[in-house]
Amino acid sequence: MNIEQCINSANEAHSSGNTDEAMLWLKQAGELGDINAALDYAYYKSGENPNESVAFLDGAGCADSPVVQFHKLLIGYFGDIAWNPKFVAQTLLSLGEEGVIEAYLVTLSYLSVESSAFSYIAGKVCHLAPNISSQLKLTSEVSVSTALSAHQQTVDELSSALIRVYEPSKILDKSLPIEVYESILSEYECRYLITKFNALLKPSMVVDPVTGRGKIDSVRTSYVAVIEPAHCDWITRKLDKTISQITHTLRQNGEALNLLRYSPGQQYKPHYDGLNEINDALMFKDGKQRIKTALVYLNTISEGGETLFPKLDIRIAPKSGTMVVFSNSDENGKLLLNSYHAGAPTVSENKWLVTKWIRECTTMYGNLIYGTYTKG
Template identity: 30%
Template sequence: MYSLKFVMFIGILSACIICCQGFAKSIRKKSYAASTMELMNLLEVEDKLVDNLNGYVETLKMKLNLMKRSLTAMSTEHNEMQSDYESYLANPLNSFRLIHRLHTSWRKWYHYAFRTENNALVRIENAHHMRMLLPTSLDLEHACRGIDDLMSFYDLKPEELAAGNLAGYSQTDTELTAYDCLALGEFSVQSRKDDLAEAWFNLSLSRFDNIFDQYRAHEALAMLLAKNKQLTAALHHLDNKPEEVAPSHGVTHIEEELATVQNCTVVVQKPSRLHCRYNSTTTPFTRIAPLKMEELSLDPYMVVFHDVIYDREIELMLNSSNFILSLTDSGQESEVRASKDSYIVESKTLNDRVTDMTGLSMELSDPFSLINYGIGGHYMLHYDYHKYTNTTRAKYGDRIATLLFYLGEVDSGGATIFPRINITVTPKKGSAVFWYNLHNSGALHLETLHSACPVISGSKYVLTKWINELPQMFSTPCMKDSNLHPPQNV
């Protein structure tokens, strides 16, 4: 029995070794950039690709010429008909031919236009098989590193290489294209050679003659400058964006980061005719103990409550909390947030008070989150809603509103800003700012974009409550103008 098991084990092990050897042989071990012999093979590949593409173009030309000839004949008859409709259609044969032409001929041409010719299919299949012979991203990286090494050894400048000048050996027909310069710039960014990357990107920009291609270089330069905290210069390059091009995630992040910096340097508040008043209508309790409320905005609805959390409560929370450094989902330190968080034990008293302030149910809502921002502590521009898909949102519900308690005074900085509506809320101990993250229709409210500015001096403590939309079915019914704000895809 033991011998049988041993033989089976040897057999399985042998099969694994054979499979692994076959897999190893299937992996290309050559590097095009490492050998001129391999590069010669690559020239042959390019020759075959050019021939294949030329054949494909000729097939398309034949199809195009046939369609043009037929279109000319049909246009001639159509022009005759246009000269006198009544006379043309008075002849029953013409009427028959018109109906037949539109029913049969045009349908055939439609299918022919979208049909791929057999010869073209062969060309496409050839191109698909030849993809296996093309250089990989690793080959391109090796080639970029080779150029970078040449520059280091012989003290060559990007301008010289781009012009085809190799240490005194100059050949104008070998000058680099705009795309070549762009690729070398991207490699320099990865190699953390920012000055070199900027030079390559500028060369690329000067060589592109198409505005869409130029914007690729502008965007690359903007990302590089933003990485080095040159936000104003980065935004200058983004001003060149064609209207047809949608902003990338990186571009949006730069714009939001710059907006944070600009709005944190000045305290602005949108002038309005809003009021300070006592809120005595949200719950029966507020009728006998109204809350001091200051209106900041009606769209999105935003108010500040004053003197709604007491020193005794604040002291108890701060003394019993264990703070941890803010982390992202991957467990790494966050690049957009500099703070420490702590979840506190749920307090029925505080939950009831939030209900009195907002009129909303605390059922299914997130637990209170206690956040501490030290010197330089901040949170970049963000939204509080989750942007769940329809399926997920129906199950979990999104954050309909946010309530933010301020648990202490900050000597300087630390304001909460809403740049899209020009509102700045300065931390004041005992106060709380409340706003809706969703429209009445349930659509995401894009104007709620906000940021916590860096703390210049002092230590900022805030207590956050994110309120779930699902239990609010009868508290916040859809208003009459809900159709003004349809759901949005962001």
């Protein structure tokens, strides 16, 4: 069979609800050289067996495509196969040189925005994709004469960032606890997340205790973009990995990242993130209790917009790139009463942040993206 026939057979199988059969047809189309089919199959298998996904892409008819090589690296890195930091750094830069803009965008996420390495790669993006560069507000000041040294500096800085260890900047409350981590995301990463995912924004919801489903309510007046598996990329996986390391939890136990926007006057009134097994029964099935919450501020707010913990008399002002982590339940899954918190309204600015809830067990999102192979 040729590629077109395989794709048609895959579509028919998918329409009839037979996902496994559809993927086998896509596998065959990928072996024959169709890039999209090869990547669809590789990602489908990556949660279950990243080694198999990488081996498949190595043998696919489109294996030499730089795009395929980029996604093979992504699967390998987050599947803990391609773990050598210098290899990952050099491969990303090589793929960027071959025109894979995503490789350069990923590289920028590991670099200090003040460094010459960042400026060097930003210049590459400006040249390859001026529209993307404009959206992300990138500028470059590196001259051609310093390009060689900037390339090596980029490899070194990127290699070091890939093995970064995170320590809390401060602990606001030891009983809950509430930990604050500064500079988790760079200004570039904050802009990237807002720019890429803001088109997905919808009115935020709360859980209806009667139906167990989401509903719009005055208690929560923000807008939210749920970054589902289909929208995940290297940078969202990087944040997933960072949060798992900081919280000492498994990546597969996390819910999907949520991008939130609070316009002036919008707020999230005092509430618990922890779930009630009876009232929140439908949500509880997907990974059981929400044991921890991670909030990552994407911009600095000059007035209002604080995260409040009324029972502890704690107010945290949003600062770009800062992460706040706190527990919602104890080791027995019992709700921690001091985790009661709120998002205060801003006065004159939009407030942007990303939230991540970590469950007691594997979630549907975590299983699909990370399967059961990862340890953190």
